[in-house]
Amino acid sequence: MGEAPAFLVDDLQDGPLSGLELNNGACKTTTMVGDKTYVIVGAGDGTLSIDVQIFDRSLGEWVHPTVLGNKPSSCKGHSAVLFENRILVLKKGSKPDDQIWFLEVDTQYVRQQRKKLGTEVVAWSKGVIGNVERPVVISGPSGVGKGTLISMLMKEFPSMFGFSVSHTTRAPRNMEKDGVHYHFTDKSVMEKEIKNGKFLEFASVHGNLYGTSVEAVEVVADSGKRCILDIDVQGARSVRASSLEAIFIFISPPSMEELEKRLRDRGTEAEEQILKRLRNAEAEIEQGKSSNVFDFTLYNDNLEECYERLKKLLGLDGFVTPQKSAAPREINLPMDHSVSKVDDKIIINCISSELENESKNLIMLDVSSIKGGAPGRTRGLDFQVID
Ligand SMILES: Nc1nc2c(ncn2[C@@H]2O[C@H](COP(=O)(O)OP(=O)(O)O)[C@@H](O)[C@H]2O)c(=O)[nH]1
Numbered sequence: 001m002g003e004a005p006a007f008l009v010d011d012l013q014d015g016p017l018s019g020l021e022l023n024n025g026a027c028k029t030t031t032m033v034g035d036k037t038y039v040i041v042g043a044g045d046g047t048l049s050i051d052v053q054i055f056d057r058s059l060g061e062w063v064h065p066t067v068l069g070n071k072p073s074s075c076k077g078h079s080a081v082l083f084e085n086r087i088l089v090l091k092k093g094s095k096p097d098d099q100i101w102f103l104e105v106d107t108q109y110v111r112q113q114r115k116k117l118g119t120e121v122v123a124w125s126k127g128v129i130g131n132v133e134r135p136v137v138i139s140g141p142s143g144v145g146k147g148t149l150i151s152m153l154m155k156e157f158p159s160m161f162g163f164s165v166s167h168t169t170r171a172p173r174n175m176e177k178d179g180v181h182y183h184f185t186d187k188s189v190m191e192k193e194i195k196n197g198k199f200l201e202f203a204s205v206h207g208n209l210y211g212t213s214v215e216a217v218e219v220v221a222d223s224g225k226r227c228i229l230d231i232d233v234q235g236a237r238s239v240r241a242s243s244l245e246a247i248f249i250f251i252s253p254p255s256m257e258e259l260e261k262r263l264r265d266r267g268t269e270a271e272e273q274i275l276k277r278l279r280n281a282e283a284e285i286e287q288g289k290s291s292n293v294f295d296f297t298l299y300n301d302n303l304e305e306c307y308e309r310l311k312k313l314l315g316l317d318g319f320v321t322p323q324k325s326a327a328p329r330e331i332n333l334p335m336d337h338s339v340s341k342v343d344d345k346i347i348i349n350c351i352s353s354e355l356e357n358e359s360k361n362l363i364m365l366d367v368s369s370i371k372g373g374a375p376g377r378t379r380g381l382d383f384q385v386i387d
């Protein structure tokens with residue numbers, strides 16, 4: 001049985017939807033989901049960030065969950081409301097791009113992780129106003145040209161794409177920089193981080209561990225760019241099964257002879273590694289063809305032609321330089337607000353009480369077309385002011 005947090009079980013009635021201020025200045029919301037009461041506590045003085053506790057009413061016990069994802073930073077209070085299998089948390093006194101958060105309590109990702117980790121799990125996901133295009137997963141055998149194609153894309157459209165920097169236990173190559181090409185790490189450290197739920201996916205490839213951290217994907221989403229992942233076929237399968245809705249592209253070589261030539265000419269691997277990569281390539285190509293993971297296969301015979309086809313797939317084949325989508329609507333929620341769910345809509349009641357001019361404003365947070373979620377970001381949110 002977990003240690004009880006600093007408030008009483010009697011406090012655990014459902015609600016309040018706008019945070020209750022506790023004696024020590026902290027703010028607490030309680031939300032009931034099935035037999036469990038989710039208690040979200042944030043310190044009002046900004047010294048502590050938001051914390052989650054669960055009270056299991058059927059067992060009469062506190063449960064300490066594994067909390068996945070980066071949690072929201074401290075704020076001056078918060079309000080919360082249950083929306084499907086996640087709790088929408090609105091932070092008070094935070095910047096517009098940091099005020100909407102979701103605590104996922106029973107989404108597909110949370111259920112998967114609960115099974116995998118064998119503990120109670122919740123996952124934070126930051127809400128993003130507007131739509132960012134779906135992430136792009138690129139897979140294919142070693143030496144086929146994935147890195148080359150991705151570099152071309154990032155060079156031509158620097159403001160549009162961001163690379164998900166993976167972790168790996170393999171040694172850096174000559175030109176590779178830590179934090180840019182990979183986060184180079186030790187096996188024991190990475191194994192521990194895998195256990196702690198740091199990775200969206202991971203796999204053992206050509207004798208080394210590789211993994212995409214949740215943070216690697218979040219960093220790109222936060223920069224408003226479309227995320228590109230260069231991961232192997234096993235990783236692509238894991239991502240396909242996750243809530244990260246991506247486009248999956250398999251890059252295939254024109255022949256095994258050409259693949260071997262490219263690998264040898266690249267000159268980055270020792271003979272033993274080249275042979276291992278070539279052996280693995282056959283199985284990878286087979287899986288790329290037969291699995292139902294990939295949406296598209298691109299043959300990388302002539303590089304320029306393949307690059308043009310890749311751009312076409314991503315809707316970048318016009319002559320016009322792609323513009324970033326229109327700036328999303330930005331609303332600064334006032335400190336004094338409450339939130340409620342009416343049918344399938346989230347209504348935020350903003351009370352701005354300047355002495356003479358007391359006005360009430362209703363804002364609807366449109367959650368009807370949300371996409372993604374933990375890990376990564378919950379996208380597709382929109383505000384509508386109700387007159
Ligand atoms: N599952 C998974 N695979 C990765 C990740 N990062 C890289 N890989 C894959 O690991 C394999 C080996 O990558 P690398 O050692 O850089 O060699 P290269 O493909 O020959 O350039 C490639 O198939 C990559 O796509 C990752 O985060 N997760």
Ligand SMILES: Nc1ncnc2c1ncn2[C@@H]1O[C@H](COP(=O)(O)OP(=O)(O)O)[C@@H](O)[C@H]1O
Nearest residue numbers: 142143144145146147148262266300301302303
């Ligand atoms: N279409 C192509 N024709 C000839 N060489 C290519 C082509 N695409 C890539 N290469 C070369 O093949 C080698 C392997 O490419 P790279 O992008 O490193 O592969 P990957 O990232 O898939 O391991 C590099 O030296 C690259 O310059």
